[in-house]
Amino acid sequence: MTTTPTPSTAASAAPAADEYLRLEHQICFSLHAASRAFNSVYRVVLKELGLTYPQYLVMLVLWEQGELPVKKLGEHLRLDSGTLSPLLKRLEATGLVRRERSARDERSVHVHLTDEGTALKERALLVPRRISAATGFDLAEITDLRARLDRLTRALDAAALEETPDCL
Amino acid sequence: MTTTPTPSTAASAAPAADEYLRLEHQICFSLHAASRAFNSVYRVVLKELGLTYPQYLVMLVLWEQGELPVKKLGEHLRLDSGTLSPLLKRLEATGLVRRERSARDERSVHVHLTDEGTALKERALLVPRRISAATGFDLAEITDLRARLDRLTRALDAAALEETPDCL
DNA sequence: GCCCATTTAGTTGTGCGCAATTGAATTGTG
DNA sequence: CACAATTCAATTGCGCACAACTAAATGGGC
Missing domain, CATH: 1.10.10.10 (Winged helix-like DNA-binding domain superfamily/Winged helix DNA-binding domain)
Structure with a gap:
């Protein structure tokens, strides 16, 4: 996946690229x-x-x-x-x-x-319990999700600093 | 929780409530x-x-x-x-x-x-791979996170419909 | 055919979120 | 002390998100 050099060229037979766009859509x-x-x-x-x-x-x-x-x-x-x-x-x-x-x-x-x-x-x-109730998540799930989001944020912040130059 | 009528009164000795506010801060x-x-x-x-x-x-x-x-x-x-x-x-x-x-x-x-x-x-x-690279998450992690977020969104949407009336 | 509720886009107003700029105050350096 | 660089808050401009409203078109009941 990370080593495929040229997925380009064939616009007619590149379902993988569209798949990425679709997945992309999902996560963002x-x-x-x-x-x-x-x-x-x-x-x-x-x-x-x-x-x-x-x-x-x-x-x-x-x-x-x-x-x-x-x-x-x-x-x-x-x-x-x-x-x-x-x-x-x-x-x-x-x-x-x-x-x-x-x-x-x-x-x-x-x-x-x-x-x-x-x-x-x-x-x-009283706000926290109302929000917490609305999520339907228990404390462990919230804590876990929070940890993942924080890790994601740190990674994105770090990437943003090096992203500006070239690529693409 | 729903039956505690008066958690008020003691403003001096309510560390649990502050803890909730702190946790609240974290997740939102x-x-x-x-x-x-x-x-x-x-x-x-x-x-x-x-x-x-x-x-x-x-x-x-x-x-x-x-x-x-x-x-x-x-x-x-x-x-x-x-x-x-x-x-x-x-x-x-x-x-x-x-x-x-x-x-x-x-x-x-x-x-x-x-x-x-x-x-x-x-x-x-080419956008998806750049974003994906910036997250530092592998495909499984992204898929998992997406599932959790979607579940969270559905729960919040459902709650929003019943939230408007009274409570608090 | 006629009226009325519903559907569909668009508009207005308010409040973020952020880049870019401004201007005042402070700090560092000679 | 003087001057340049830095720091900090505020402002401007643009775009998104959403509530509330307007206006036009449609469709159903009579």
Whole structure:
């Protein structure tokens, strides 16, 4: 499979290539679909909290870590300021967080929870079981799936760094 | 679980709940991150073809199925006209597809490949191995992961239908 | 034949996600 | 101290995802 040099040439008799495209469709699409399905369930559940899914992720980090600068927040979530700035502005508008320029380093903006944001955690504590129930997966399956996805993410990230040059 | 009426009260001694929130963070975030990492690699690879990732998915369906109406396309990809209409308009602008109102039923619009769109398949045949290589997963692992994700998607879809009412 | 519910695309508005750019603050170096 | 490189947040622009809505065409019941 990895050693076949020229599967090209014959456009009339190359079922293997089409098969790859089909398989390809399956894997990339499966992940894409699962992500959106997850998102969809979260949307319903989080609506009661007045949060979108990415906003919920930000709140999770803040509940766990307390106050922290936008930069650190972005590292936790793998998001840049282009995504976080408007998102945080919306969270601030709803009164859940406050942003303040650091006095020590005026480049950085520290994000911290308001009383209202802290209080929201109590209601959020019920979210995990509802999501967990919706998946129909038990703890072991979730843990296993998570490990695979994390490994996949690491591999893809590593590949992305070397992918840019030539090939194809 | 469903019968515990008041888990509230003690905010001082509830480590289990925080643990759930932490676990929660892990699973939802893992999927989210994996999806974006995948997307990121596809973006690099597909750039040479002049396609975005969702546009690539549309082309995959067209290469496999041939001409079909927007509605059917949406069923294959689980996308609605709100997403597909502008996307198809862009694909048409780049000359890869053409949209034509059906004569039989003027409500529906049939999407079919141009010669250029058909020709692009040849170049796309190399995409799967590059992606596959980037994952570092072998065929068995990918197949297994895909099966789990599909099962997860089905469960989440089913849950979404019954989720709306009360709970919490 | 006529009305009404349904089907089908398209449009609008909101919110990510990310590349590219801007601008201010800081740090390092001479 | 001065100047260049770096860091950090914000902004702009584009495309996707989805809810809500509009508008046109179809088909069934009467």
